[in-house]
Amino acid sequence: MADKSENRRRHIVDTSRMLILRRGLRGTTMEALAREAEVAKATLYAYFQDKDAVFAAVVDTLVDELNAAFEVSMASGGDLPERIGRALGSQFNVLANALAGSPYATELMSEHRRAGLQLREREHLTERLITEALDQAGANDAQLLSHIIISSAYGIALKTNEPDRRADAIMLVCRRVLAPALNKG
Secondary structure: OHHHHHHHHHHHHHHHHHHHHHHOOOOOOHHHHHHHHHOOOHHHHHHHOOOOHHHHHHHHHHHHHHHHHHHHHHHHOOOOHHHHHHHHHHHHHHHHHOOOOHHHOOHHHOOHHHHHHHHHHHHHHHHHHHHHHHHHHOOOHHHHHHHHHHHHHHHHHHOOOOOOHHHHHHHHHHHHHHHHHHOOO
């Protein structure tokens, strides 16, 4: 029974994500969310107290996807600049894919307090993990280097629509900035 309940919850979150991206948070009602998920309103309310709770679940799912993309890439093969570049590129590609085509992407991810907080927390975690990896590799100014490459990756992500080009550009920045800092001997 728990699996069925979890599957229904996942279905509601997934369909809600699509509707919120199409209509924006302000343009989405609980009634519309129930209709989109093909569940009764009472069922929707059994899972979520209100629209903000639904959106919080959507954001949590996105953050889980960002975490997974980062972790898989950092654990993969290659030197540290390559793994960091791949991890940042993967994260930004997940985010871009999640928001693709939505006229409400900026509103949803930047302005809404829950999404903004969650994404800032994820960015701080990313920076801390990269800083730790750079520290362990012996880089001087690891925190500054981490901040530079994350800021650069963010700028690239904002300006580049093609996933392969975005990933390649982020990788290039990571190699050019990090390799000299790690090969200082």
